[in-house]
Each structure stands twice: as structure tokens, then as C-alpha cells.
Amino acid sequence: DVKVTQSSRYLVKRTGEKVFLECVQDMDHENMFWYRQDPGLGLRLIYFSYDVKMKEKGDIPEGYSVSREKKERFSLILESASTNQTSMYLCASRLPGSWNEQYFGPGTRLTVT
Amino acid sequence: SQELEQSPQSLIVQEGKNLTINCTSSKTLYGLYWYKQKYGEGLIFLMMLQKGGEEKSHEKITAKLDEKKQQSSLHITASQPSHAGIYLCGADISSSNTGKLIFGQGTTLQVKP
Numbered sequence: 001d002v003k004v005t006q007s008s009r010y011l012v013k014r015t016g017e018k019v020f021l022e023c024v025q026d027m028d029h030e031n032m033f034w035y036r037q038d039p040g041l042g043l044r045l046i047y048f049s050y051d052v053k054m055k056e057k058g059d060i061p062e063g064y065s066v067s068r069e070k071k072e073r074f075s076l077i078l079e080s081a082s083t084n085q086t087s088m089y090l091c092a093s094r095l096p097g098s099w100n101e102q103y104f105g106p107g108t109r110l111t112v113t
Numbered sequence: 114s115q116e117l118e119q120s121p122q123s124l125i126v127q128e129g130k131n132l133t134i135n136c137t138s139s140k141t142l143y144g145l146y147w148y149k150q151k152y153g154e155g156l157i158f159l160m161m162l163q164k165g166g167e168e169k170s171h172e173k174i175t176a177k178l179d180e181k182k183q184q185s186s187l188h189i190t191a192s193q194p195s196h197a198g199i200y201l202c203g204a205d206i207s208s209s210n211t212g213k214l215i216f217g218q219g220t221t222l223q224v225k226p
Contacts (some may be wrong), residue, residue: 033212033213041218042119042201043216048213099163102156
């Protein structure tokens with residue numbers, strides 16, 4: 001079974017703090033993704049990575065950065081957290097190629113106060 | 114407006130009743146994925162449709178893809194409380210199959226015993 005784990009289920013941070021969200025997958029997947037999920041908006045792609053050290057912006061990258069130093073780990077960084085970044089953050093991974101589904105982690109609910 | 118629209122946004126049905134959720138794209142679909150999410154958790158992959166007219170079933174859930182209408186439907190027969198959750202459709206709208214998906218806003222299903 002593919003397992004995607006995220007470092008925290010719940011996180012509370014203060015405005016201006018630097019926040020790290022970690023995602024680890026154990027199935028040697030090249031592709032990894034970070035989404036945020038907000039009520040009424042569905043999932044929106046923040047960043048994705050095709051392979052180690054490769055990253056591309058998704059639809060809403062502003063205020064975020066990512067790091068992929070190892071194949072199994074994809075980190076999302078909020079350089080200076082703001083209240084509008086309060087959200088559910090979901091990580092996913094997949095094998096490259098056609099029609100392969102994404103496997104999701106359990107999510108991190110981040111609250112920025 | 115969203116590129117991928119789901120309807121209805123929420124649904125309450127009596128146990129044993131059938132129901133249908135629709136997902137309509139404003140762009141050409143190259144792959145359509147259905148996921149289920151329990152509140153506050155990650156997404157679980159249900160099925161993927163690729164070709165127009167394709168239909169797949171898993172237990173009491175059937176999904177179809179209408180390529181001409183750029184629409185997919187998810188049908189649940191004889192609903193049970195275990196079917197409750199949020200159903201999301203995700204679509205690959207890139208002919209190069211990058212693996213990037215856009216998602217609908219989700220349909221929340223409640224099943225009354």
C-alpha cells in the first residue's frame with residue numbers, strides 16, 4: 001500500500017512565523033504535489049515537483065516555497081505566515097506517466113492567528 | 114467561475130436511496146478522477162475514467178464519462194451511511210498528461226439511517 005504521511009495533523013502558528021509542512025511518501029514516486037483546500041473552493045494546487053530538486057509553480061504559489069532534496073520528501077514552506085493561509089494542506093504523490101492516480105496524505109489543518 | 118463544476122454542492126438522502134453527483138468541465142477532459150474524503154482527512158481514490166463513454170463500477174458506486182458533454186457522473190445505488198463524506202472530481206485538462214489536476218469544489222453527502 002502506498003503511504004503518504006504528513007508531519008502534523010493540526011498546527012497553530014502566529015502571523016509572521018516561518019512554517020514548515022513536511023510530506024513523506026514510501027513508494028518511490030517521482031511526482032509530488034501540495035494543495036490547499038478551502039470551503040467552496042475545492043483543492044487548489046500550490047506547487048508540484050516532477051522529481052528531486054525539480055519544482056514548478058501551481059495555481060496559487062504566492063506566499064509559499066517548496067523544497068525537494070530527497071525523492072521521498074516534499075516540504076512546503078510558508079516564509080511569513082499570514083491569517084489568509086489558514087487552511088487544510090494536502091500532499092499527494094504519484095508515479096509519472098499517463099493516467100496514474102494521486103495518493104493523498106491525511107492533511108494538515110493549519111491555523112494562523 | 115470554476116473550471117470544474119460539481120453539482121449538487123450538498124445532498125442529504127435516506128439510506129437505501131440512489132443518488133447522482135455530476136462533474137462538468139469547461140475544458141477538454143483528458144482524464145477524470147473521483148475521490149472520496151471523510152471530513153478532516155485525506156482523499157481516497159475511487160476510480161479514474163479516460164475515454165468517452167467509459168463506465169466503471171466499484172461495489173455500489175458507478176462512474177461514467179460523457180466526452181461530448183465534458184461531464185462525468187457518479188452514481189451510488191442503495192446508499193448506506195458508510196457512503197457519507199465529500200466527493201471530489203479531479204480532471205487532467207492537459208494533453209501532455211503532466212499529472213496536474215484541477216478539482217471541483219466537492220459534493221457533501223449525508224445519508225440518514
